[in-house]
Amino acid sequence: MTTKKLYIRTYGCQMNVYDSARMADVLAPLGYVPTELPELADLILLNTCHIREKASEKVFSEVGRLRPLKQAAEAEGRRLLIAVAGCVAQAEGEEIQRRAPAVDIVLGPQTYHRLPELVRRAEGGERGRGLVDTDFPVESKFDFLPEEAEGRGPAAFLSVQEGCDKFCSFCVVPYTRGAEASRPAAQVLAEARRLVAGGALEITLLGQNVNAYHGEAPAQAAGGPASWNLARLVRALAELDGLERIRYTTSHPSDMDDELIAAHGEVAQLMPYLHLPVQSGSDRILAAMNRRHAADDYRRIVERLREARPDLALSSDFIVGFPGERDRDFAETLRLIGDVGYAQAYSFKYSPRPGTPAAGTAEQVPEPVKAERLAMLHQLLGAQQQAFNQATLGRRLPVLLERAAKHPGQLNGRSPYMQSVTVAAPDRLLGTVAEVEILESHPNSVKGRVVAAPQPAAASAA
Structure with missing residues (x-):
C-alpha cells in the first residue's frame, strides 16, 4: 500500500481534538500517516468549530491560504485533497463548496466514519455535491470506528456523549451536533481499557453536555x-x-x-476540578439565554459540591454583552464570580450565531460596552486564578508529566486542578505521576520540584 501524508488542523474544543484523532484512525487503512507539515500532505483536513466569532470566515480564509499548496502539488504532478469537517462544515456545507472550490470534501461531525469512502471517491476524481455529507445518520458513527491508534499519551480524551437538547438561545451546538446521544457503557469501558493498555493514566470523558450521559448498561449488569x-x-x-x-x-x-x-466525594480517581459553565450571574439574562436555572441554583450546586469535596476547584464560562444585558445584570455576574471563586475561567463577548434565537434580538449591546465589561471580567477572573495558584505554594501535588517543556531538562504536566506545572526532571519521568512541591506561582502556571517519583520499570523489577 502506498503511504500518503495526512495533515489535520483542529479548531475549538476537546471534542474536536478527539474527533481529529479518530479521523486519523479511520484513514490509516487507506495508507494515510500523520505529518506536521501541510506542504508535504496528500490530504489536508480542517476540523472546524462554530463557537467562536466569524468562524465561517476564518475557514474560508484558511482555505485561501491552502490553495497555493494545492496548485503547487498539481504542478508537481500529484494530487492534494482538502477536506473541511466539523461544525462549520455541518452548518455551511454547500456554501463551502460554492465559495471555496479548492475544497474537495465536506463532512459534518456525525459522519466522519464515512470519510474513507469520500476520500476514495475524491481520489478517483469525483467532485461536487456528492462529496458533501452533513447528514445526521441513523447509525452511530462509534459503531463503525476502528480501534484507536496506539501511543495517544498519558492523558487521553474519550467521547461518551454528543449533542445537546438544552437549546440555549446563543448556541449552535443543537443544530450542528444534533440531539443528545450517549454511547453504550460497554463500548466506553472497552475503549477506556484500550487507552489504559496503551499508556493512558488519565482519561477525560467528553460530551457537549456530558453529565446528561445516559448510556445503555452493559449486558452483564443484569437486574x-x-x-x-x-x-x-x-x-x-x-x-x-x-x-x-x-x-x-x-x-x-x-x-x-x-x-x-456524591461521586466527587467518594471516587478518589475523579479529579477535584470541575468545569461548570454558568454564562451569567443575572437571572434575567439566564432566562433570556434559556439556561433553565437561576444564579442561586448554581450557587447551591457549588455549595453541595464543595461539601462533598472540600478541595474542589471550579472553572466556568461567561458571556458578556448578551442582548439586553444592562449594567445591573453585569454587576450580578461580578457578584456571582466573587461568591463562587474560580481557579480558571473563560470569558467572551457575545457575538450572534446565525440561526440562533438570540441573533435576532433587537437589544444588541454596543461593542465598546462589551469590550469594557470583558476587560473588567478578565481582571477579576485573572486575580482569582492568580490567588488560587498562590494558594498552592508549598503544597505537594501529584502531577501528571505529559510533555517536554520549552527548556531542556524540564517537563510540563498538570496538577489535579488543571494547573500547568513545570518541573526540572529527566525524560524518563514522562508519562508518570510524580509528587511535586509547588515553589513558584505565576498568573497562568506554577513551577515546582519533584520530591517523589515512580521508579522505572527495570528498577522496580530488580
Missing part, C-alpha cells in the same frame, strides 16, 4: 437499570487497573444530580 448515568460510568471506570485520574467536560448545571455530586 440493574437499563441505562447508566455519568456517576455510574465514573465509578466503573475507577475500577480499571492502571487508570489513576478521571475528568469530564463540559457540564450543564441542570444535570448535576445527587449521584454525580
Whole structure:
C-alpha cells in the first residue's frame, strides 16, 4: 500500500481534538500517516468549530491560504485533497463548496466514519455535491470506528456523549451536533481499557453536555437499570487497573444530580476540578439565554459540591454583552464570580450565531460596552486564578508529566486542578505521576520540584 501524508488542523474544543484523532484512525487503512507539515500532505483536513466569532470566515480564509499548496502539488504532478469537517462544515456545507472550490470534501461531525469512502471517491476524481455529507445518520458513527491508534499519551480524551437538547438561545451546538446521544457503557469501558493498555493514566470523558450521559448498561449488569448515568460510568471506570485520574467536560448545571455530586466525594480517581459553565450571574439574562436555572441554583450546586469535596476547584464560562444585558445584570455576574471563586475561567463577548434565537434580538449591546465589561471580567477572573495558584505554594501535588517543556531538562504536566506545572526532571519521568512541591506561582502556571517519583520499570523489577 502506498503511504500518503495526512495533515489535520483542529479548531475549538476537546471534542474536536478527539474527533481529529479518530479521523486519523479511520484513514490509516487507506495508507494515510500523520505529518506536521501541510506542504508535504496528500490530504489536508480542517476540523472546524462554530463557537467562536466569524468562524465561517476564518475557514474560508484558511482555505485561501491552502490553495497555493494545492496548485503547487498539481504542478508537481500529484494530487492534494482538502477536506473541511466539523461544525462549520455541518452548518455551511454547500456554501463551502460554492465559495471555496479548492475544497474537495465536506463532512459534518456525525459522519466522519464515512470519510474513507469520500476520500476514495475524491481520489478517483469525483467532485461536487456528492462529496458533501452533513447528514445526521441513523447509525452511530462509534459503531463503525476502528480501534484507536496506539501511543495517544498519558492523558487521553474519550467521547461518551454528543449533542445537546438544552437549546440555549446563543448556541449552535443543537443544530450542528444534533440531539443528545450517549454511547453504550460497554463500548466506553472497552475503549477506556484500550487507552489504559496503551499508556493512558488519565482519561477525560467528553460530551457537549456530558453529565446528561445516559448510556445503555452493559449486558452483564443484569437486574440493574437499563441505562447508566455519568456517576455510574465514573465509578466503573475507577475500577480499571492502571487508570489513576478521571475528568469530564463540559457540564450543564441542570444535570448535576445527587449521584454525580456524591461521586466527587467518594471516587478518589475523579479529579477535584470541575468545569461548570454558568454564562451569567443575572437571572434575567439566564432566562433570556434559556439556561433553565437561576444564579442561586448554581450557587447551591457549588455549595453541595464543595461539601462533598472540600478541595474542589471550579472553572466556568461567561458571556458578556448578551442582548439586553444592562449594567445591573453585569454587576450580578461580578457578584456571582466573587461568591463562587474560580481557579480558571473563560470569558467572551457575545457575538450572534446565525440561526440562533438570540441573533435576532433587537437589544444588541454596543461593542465598546462589551469590550469594557470583558476587560473588567478578565481582571477579576485573572486575580482569582492568580490567588488560587498562590494558594498552592508549598503544597505537594501529584502531577501528571505529559510533555517536554520549552527548556531542556524540564517537563510540563498538570496538577489535579488543571494547573500547568513545570518541573526540572529527566525524560524518563514522562508519562508518570510524580509528587511535586509547588515553589513558584505565576498568573497562568506554577513551577515546582519533584520530591517523589515512580521508579522505572527495570528498577522496580530488580
